[in-house]
Amino acid sequence: MALIELRNVVGGYGGAPILNGVNMAIEQSDIGVIVGPNGAGKSTTLKAIFGLLRVTGGTIEFGGRNIANSLPDTLVPMGLSFVPQEKNVFTTLTVEENLEMGAFTRRDDFRDTMDWVYQMFPVLAEKRRQPAGELSGGQRQMVAMGRALMSKPTLLMLDEPSAGLSPRYVIEIFETIMRVNKEGVGILMVEQNARQALAFASRGFVLANGQNRFTGTGAELIADPEVAKSFLGG
């Protein structure tokens, strides 16, 4: 059974629907990447999963339960985690407090998780007492991901994690994502750095006008000339 499965999801912000039947399935071992033109509904899809907008049709199954229209504070304990694209750290809180906030829903001792995060991002351990607002763009992205990992998710969703990062950080972030995935966290992310992302994705989804256009493994999508031309910039 898939970790998460979207079937014909329809939803929007109150006006005309933005998602007109989105389908996707991710296993816990998968890295899924959503690509597509601007305004296709990629971010909206992630928000729909995370309960940040109204889903009016279709089902979103996570761990066998339909979670459509559930709120984040119920989804996080279930193992779902989300890193928005912008403003994804608490700038006035220290790095460590940022991580603690990620573990807000947990009642158990989360110190080992924190150690795990610090192991994965050693820079953060150095800066644990520093306000997150003083970090560079790449470091912030790590804090954001660390925060999301503190809830010990089984599925981590990321919205354009590489946007605005210098090439070096793009590589670092992607490597981190792969590492996280190897630790047993399913990944679903939106990327405009599509070629690079699809290169290591096990599942790729091309979205346009709120609908799936192509689905396959990352390699398949890159190889598809039609996809390459219309969505990956040739």
Next chain:
Amino acid sequence: MSSDLVIDVRNVSKRFGGLTAVNNCSLSVRRGSITGLIGPNGAGKSTLFNMVAGNIVPDGGSVIFDGVDVTGFKPHELFRAGMLRTFQIAHEFSNMTALENLMVVPGDQPGEYLGNAWFRPGLSKSRETEVRKKALDVIDFLKLGHVRNELAGNLSGGQKKLLELGRTMMVDAKVVLLDEVAAGVNKTLLNDLAANIERMNRELSYTFFVIEHDMDLIARLCDPVIVMAQGEKIAEGPMAEIRANPAIVEAYFGTPVEVA
């Protein structure tokens, strides 16, 4: 001095509290060029742009634009002098429609003055028709036609970036400063945009000054490329030359992704 330089930044510095974002930095942009500006996150690129475009007053040093010392000028004065910028984090007019976002850009609209609005409606009206036509053209070019009546605040991240870029097409500017317009924009559309930038540069002799992390785009468009790190300019030259510099490669590009 040399009218060859349209932007000449001399020894500017900017501190935020304890942090020196730009440190005694000098660089210049040749007229008619597409000059790239790259560097690690937090190098001070956007801060430099802000000082050139008048959004931040430098702590020291001066900015020469088209032979005039414009240090301390207000952004709108620089706009009138022919400088136009985009923002890294989209600064759309969120409660206005996409179309209006573009229509508001052209300067010197007679209808923007109360006197004309009250007493010379004809003048305002004819200009208004022109502006609308132009805005519609730009909207179509950016493939935003279907959302032209949507509030800009409701657009997707990439669409906002496109709108940001669209503004530069609404006026004839001498110099356009682009701050990471590619981030979040679909690559296919980006190809069209790059072609358009090249065309404007060639046919309308716009000068572009481009901050970008997308090396393909930089390589395609820019010559020369300036590299900044820790608030200072550390290198300048054609892209090939920059890529050949091992120090920069190590600090900035890193190594290619290995597929797991």
Next chain:
Amino acid sequence: QEVKIGFLADVTGPIAGFAPGMVDAGNLAITNVNDQGGILDGQTLVSVLADSACDGGAAGPAADRLVNSEQVVAIFGGYCSGSTIAGANGSAIPGNVVMVSPASTAPAVAELADNDLVFRDVVPDSIQGVKAAELLLSQGTTEVGVTYVNNDYGSGLAGAFVDAFTAGGGTVLANVAHEDGKADYRPEIGQVEAAGATTLVIYGYENAGGGAILNQAIEAGSFTQFVGGDGMAGDALLEGRDAASLEGMILTQAAAAAGPSFDALNALTSAVGQDANGTYVTNSYDAVFLLALAIEKSGSADREGVSAALREVANAPGETILPGEWSKAKELIAAGTDINYEGASGTIEFDDVGDVAGAINYFVIEGGATVNKGLIQ
């Protein structure tokens, strides 16, 4: 059948603290009238209340509602001078309605071009201030500090006091304004203290800034003598305060807050649980009772003639009428006898501009009680 008297009352706004007592006093007068046979041919006298909020802008609509919608015969009010003036100019004067204000002490009220329609049964600030100054000088006090509430009442009273006190050879060491409603008056008190005054004259309201200043001045402990005006007088002064610290405090108030008239009113108010010593309570009762008498005298529920009748029932000569003596007054009027109402707030004799002259009594706090010392000579 009803005869309406409008109450133009500043129930909300800056003087909300003591306006209710005044409204109640007015209503008490109305109850007295109705209980003793009603007005004219046994008709009921009723009050119509309108809120003027101590603001000229708000007083306009309020007064107009009374004059043009409710068609009242006469108006009791307003309280704040601004309300009285705005109500008079906007509606009462053009509408030919008599107004009697129980509390508007500003000189501007006397200057209205009012066709003899606007009266007040409160002694103008000037007289009380002058009398207080004379009293203090005669007692040998030559140096005082003054603090007054920064409105027409306080500044008028303090102005008159200071002028008279200095003219009489005294020195006003500090003359400090205060605004009502502040959390803290220690800086104001400090200014007076700093000037070296040990006698503090407070021209404010006991249930607002004046009371707070008195408390904080007691806490400061550097004054030996307090003096207050009618705004400070009342039973509430001794409630919740250590009477010992007020020992010797002098209060001035328009006469006769004692004597048969006051006692008569005091009996009436105590019966219904009101406080005759409350701020402007006597003036309010008198004003409404006088209006009722004037309507009775004029013989009809018509606005015309109330003004002239008011003078006749208020001014000497005539058979004396005390507060609450409605049935007696009614009989006398029916018999055509001239009457002269003696107010609980003082001898009410309206002059040309509708003001009362009034004598000033003074009181001293002695042994935890307010003792009436009679007229200031």
Next chain:
Amino acid sequence: MSAAEAETRWLDRPLYRGIALFVALFFLVAAAGVSQGSASMLLILVQATGFALIALGLNIQWGYGGLFNFAIMGFLMVGGAAVTFISYPVNASFWNSDGPMLLGRALLAFLIGAALVYAARQTRRLGLRGFFYGLVVVLAWFIAYVIYRSQIDPAAAYIESTAGFVGGLGLNPVLGWLFGGLLAAAIAYFVGRISLGLRTDYLAIATIGISEILRALIKNMDWLTRGTMSVSPMPWPTPLPQALQANGVGIADSFVQARLGFLALAVALLVIIFYVVQRAYGGPWGRMMRAIRDNHIAAGSMGKDVTGRQLELFVLGSVLMGIGGAMLVSFSQIFDPSGYQPINHTFMIWVMVIVGGSGNSWGVLLGSLLIYVVWVLSDPAAQLIFVNLSTLTQHMGWGAIPEIDSRALQMRVFVLGVVITIALRFAPKGLIPEVIRREG
């Protein structure tokens, strides 16, 4: 689609919604007219017109410009003081005294002080920086303050003791309204220059501060405004009821006719201003202002002179406030500085604009009329409700509410509060919200 849904859609269209609400308002006013009589209704309408002008002024500042102006009371007082000065009869005893001469000297002192401050600020050009520059400027301010006080204090004392106050010029009140607008504009210009750089809430509290400062000045400059003693009666631009009565009009009719005259003048002014404002806002001027409101950084980089334009809006709005404030003073015939309270003269205007729908002149017009009418009617309404409530508690054997007459009136504010919260609850963007201009 169900019928209910269709209905909400229909009402959601701003035009229909606006018409429906204005019709409802008309009935409310008409009902007030029937119950209160036409004279009272006209009085309410005149004052409401004044408030509408003021609210339009705030709408220009907040609705168009996003400027958090909480200094409305200050501008109303300025307008009031202005019309007092222009239209109140001439005070001969002042002009025949030494007062004008002393005031002239004070003015001279003021100018000297201003020059001194200006000069001190120019030391920056001479290269003075940092601490010493600050020191020089502060010192200059202090000296200027002392020089000015040394002249104005004796002048004030002299005038207050000889002539009371300076009196007026005895000119037509309409001139006074215009002067009120002008004076408000001048003050708004300076206030704006100082404070418009502040962000929303910080600007709000700074302007509250400025309005308190203005109030303190106007209330305590007895020589100029007669301070707490208030000035009256102010003349009307149109005939007073007394004047009509002198010409043989009956009392009841005189009220109606006189107020109709004033109302006609006020409404004419409102219509002209409304038209003029709407016209500018509908075009590129309004679009530019909305752009600045939405994102002033971007607007600046798109060539809009943000500070200049915000100042333009601030001054323009304040002009309307000055005119409105002056008109209200003329109408009520009294200028009473103690009567001004932030809650009634600043926050209430905000309520009018927000409940009506900021950014939409029609909405603001509706809001100001509605709130004012509700405020006036809350007086009898509160009495009706709560006196009956007291009777009820009496019947229930709980005893009457003490001081019920006054306490019922205290509930006026409660009635108003209920109306405000209910209106916002069902229309958080205002009764007639701003229209998004979708075109092409």
Next chain:
Amino acid sequence: MDELIFFINRVLISGTVLGSIYALGAIGVTLIFGILRFAHFAHGDMMTMGAFVAFVLAGLCTALGIVTPLPTGFVVLPVAMVIAAFLALGIDKGFYAPLRKRGAKPVTMLIASIGVTLMIQGLIRLIFGSGTRSFYDTEPKDIFRIDMSALGGTRPISITEPQVLMFVVTALLVIALHLFLTRSRLGKAMRAMADNADLAQVSGINTALVVRVTWVIAGSLACVAGVMLALDVALMPDLAFNIVLPIFAAAIVGGLGHAYGAIVGGFLIAFAETLAVFNWTAVLRPLNGILPEGMALPANLALVPTEYKLTVAFVILVVTLLVRPTGIFKGVST
């Protein structure tokens, strides 16, 4: 010496009392602003409401014949705080939560809070009338006069019991609040939400709970401030409404959203008010001995007349904002 004592009595103690009141009020304002992002205008009336709650409780105690060593109004404070917290929660649920749900703008919330202010004011006056009341009707207020004759002073330093209590309570509350915000999970969540509400929601923080906690804290703090003010001065329906402007000024000068900023701002405004009208002659009088003949100090050396007292506070405010546009501690903004 007397001059110094005078200064202590008139400036230090007076400024501290006023500053404590402003600070207690401003903390609530600033917390609500930080987390809910609107200027809660009704805060002043929540203070008054809290004071009346305590007044009723104190009245009950007296009626039951309970005698307490400290002022009864103070002893019942904990209970009053609980009640005030519930009232605050109720107000939020009834008036602000529906607006929040519909995404109302901050200014709409501000106007709604004006509506709430008006309602509270009306209700308080309906129930209690508009007169002034005192917590000390049945017991005298203790005044401590510290004799300074040992140090050569002729006058005592005087301070009242409620003032001492006020200092203690303010200090304790500030420390408790600090510990709560920096140490507890919920406190950190509150700061997180003040920082970035959307991200807090995404992190799974129960934002509704945080909002409730905010109201509980703000409501009970308002109650403390109101009771303390009423103990020091007197209890009246417009007790705190009159000082809501300086309270906002304090919160803003300190920088909105910062609890410590509110404290600094409160004391700054209070001392500005106090010092502006302070008559410097009182402390400089010894100089008269040194100064040459004919150059005696004038009787009044205050910066401004008392009519302009609040004006000075506001001038300080405006000047502070011109130098630091978002307050001393770099506050947030809507």
